[in-house]
Amino acid sequence: MRETRRFLNVNMQTIVAPALTAVMYLIVFRYAMGDREVPGLDVAYFDFLIPGLVMMAMLQNAFANTSSSIMVGKLMNVQIFLMMAPLSALEITLAFLAAAVTRAMIVAVVLLLILAPFTNIHIEHLWMILFYGVAGSIIMGGLGLIGGMWAKTFDDMALLNNFIIMPLTFLSGVFYSVKQLPEAWQTANHFNPFFYLIDGFRHGFLNVGDTDPSQAIIVVSFATLSTIFACWYLWRSGWKLKE
Template sequence: MNWSAVRAIYVHEMMRFFRTIWQSIASPVLSTVLYFVVFGAAIGGRIQTIEGVAYGAFIVPGLMMLTLLQQSVSNASFGIYFPKFSGTIYEYLVAPAGWIEVTAGFVGAAASKAMLIAVIILLTSFWFNGVHIAHPFWMLAFLILTAVSFSLLGFIIGLWAKNFEQLQIVPMMVITPLTFLGGAFYSASMLPPFWEAVAKLNPVLYLVSGFRWSFFGLADVPVGTSLIAVTIMLVVCLAAIRWIFATGWRLRE
């Protein structure tokens, strides 16, 4: 393991993030504040509690997960796409670093950025709601596993994309809708039986459910199932990236 290569890529990506820190942090935080105002205040005035939890506090894990997924995918996909776009990807391919080092550097930086923004959103939520974290260790575990898994997915998207339009398709047309339909703002138990069964086909529901359980002890699906789901995603993404680097698919075009 070439830790110097991992550190060089990681530091480079984080420096790029901090050069535009105002834009990188202010935009998602402002969007989340609007969600708190619209959903927490407006809808929360009509829905007082869900399973004994104030609605304004109930949506905090969902909002954090929404931002975490979007930022993880976007940061990782843009991070690896720009070297492809500029042609500097070949410097990574001929450097004394394997696919593990390159992936760890880019994915580690993307996950760090996403988790930083998620933590800032959590701190922001204290201005609006009294949020209590019942299981801090598992909250952190779900945060890290989800950030890393979706950063790996974003890394794959960045390798696959041939232009900026393709780079935006999955985050905008897949990730965001699945998160909204994955119980970010409601509990799946509130749905009629048929639609609850349909909702459980959404993989994002398992992430949101596990993350919400770490806050309030409430879950739409068993916590163990949520952990298995995110672990499977992580393993599948790692296998896909290893195959891409082994075959050179979309790397040497």
């Protein structure tokens, strides 16, 4: 709850900024790509791009929410209040993740409302959109939590963001269909959890995807549960926070 109120109190940074970034991507690609279609799929590129961008914004915001909260908590020394409170590690983990999901959802809804007039995508499978959206936010929120606990400075955090999170999200099929890629890269992508998230989320809008949905659901559920478990375990052990 405090988590959610925190990001709402600084909503300019946390909601408007990501929306603006995504809209700019769209404008650029709209003009660059025109009305071309995605090879192999019977979908206009622009329509293909939108769900990917929305999902990417969700993932990045979920990550930013937990990681920056923990970093600020560390620097301002307010983390101690959380440690002193009579809350279990599980409660704290779930609170952080719930806040991350909330922020991601708000960003997604805002983005979709802005973009809706310019495209003709519509919701094909709501459950898929929700499942992948929530699971993705939990995974990224969890990684942000762990990253925040691990990082000593904002530099560490930037490192993590630029060299792990950004490449994984960018290379996971936001801007292209993996079917356009060489064979080897296609296989490699199947080891990138973000690829499943973005593809599945898009599937919910376009009713076409690059992966087998049942395989994706298993991979994503497994990744989600292990992230929650890892967060809970690390918080309970007091990793890096209680020396």
